[in-house]
Amino acid sequence: MIHTEKLIKKYGNKTALSIEGLTINKNEVIGLVGNNGAGKTTFLSLLLDLIQATEGSINIKETPVSKSEEWKKFTGSFLDDSFLVPFMTSFEYLEFVSKLHQWDKGDLDEFLEQTKSFYGDDFLTGKKMIKDLSKGNKNKTGILGALIGNPEIIILDEPFANLDPTSQQWLRLKIQKLAEDGVTAIVSSHDLQHVTGISSRIVMLEDGQIVKDVDNTESTLEELEAYFGAKISEETI
Structure with a gap:
């Protein structure tokens, strides 16, 4: 898939x-973790062709993302507020996105x-422009926009925040249900x-490098907490 x-x-x-190689298969849900500055947002931005790679390539369905826009038709994403249109209301924005996907009003x-x-x-009934919304409602607007169009791939950066x-x-x-239906999520x-x-x-x-790539098991959360906890010394608390 990717x-x-x-x-x-x-x-x-x-x-x-600097990633030597990474393959993401259909209907996998990839949890991308790391501290600030680890390279997570850089990777997602490269994946969405928002920035250019210095070297190497990213293919979606065997097509380089930098050489085709076909992948955009089946990819939904939300990384931050820059994806939104600040002088629209949330409903106007979602209506705009739905038209890009050729949805009619009934859809x-x-x-x-x-x-x-x-x-x-009351989220969609107000007249507040997106620029005046709380951070949480901005995130809701962007996440809903990413889900419009029945995407095959969903890419979200810090979606649970706020x-x-x-x-x-x-x-x-919702993410788990989408994966059951064949959607790939990062x-x-x-x-x-x-x-x-x-x-x-x-x-x-x-x-900027992959230091762990593992299947998620019952012990994974404990292992991650131990990994990041090990970086803290008693003197820093």
């Missing part, structure tokens, strides 16, 4: 990312009814409990 080969991204003399209405438990009763507990749980169950998160709760596989980055 394959990277000898992927390198440099900023001047600093290497932000959007059905989608919004099905996802109502995620965004709540969401209320009900919305977090809805999103966890979810970057600092929240180890959330990411191990949804993922079939964990990929850990450190200093």
Whole structure:
């Protein structure tokens, strides 16, 4: 489904990312973990062709992402507020995205009814522009936009941040349901409990390199907590 080969991204003399190779298969849920500066957002930005690789390649369905836009038709993503249109309301933005996917009003209405438990009763009825929304509601808007169009691939960066507990749980169950239906998901998160709760596989980055790539098991959360906990000394607390 997704394959990277000898992927390198440099900023001047600093290497932000260096991945020898990574293959992500259909209907896998990849939990991407690592501390700030580990290279997670750089990797996702390369995957979405938002920045250019210094070396190497990323292919989706055997096609380089930098040489074709075909993959965009079946890929939903939300990394940060820059994906949104600040002077639209949430409903206007979702309507805009739905039209890009050639949905009619009935398709959007059905989608919004099905996802109502995620965004709540009054989320889409207000006239606030996206730029004036809380961080949580901005995230909800972007996540909903990423789900429009029945994507085959979902890419989300810190999707659980600033969401209320009900919305977090809805999103966890939604991602798992999508994977059961054949969707491939890549979810970057600092929240180890959330990411191990949804993922079939964990990929850990450190200093721009993959240091762990394992199937998610019952012991994975404990192992991750021990790994990151080992970086803390008693003197720093």
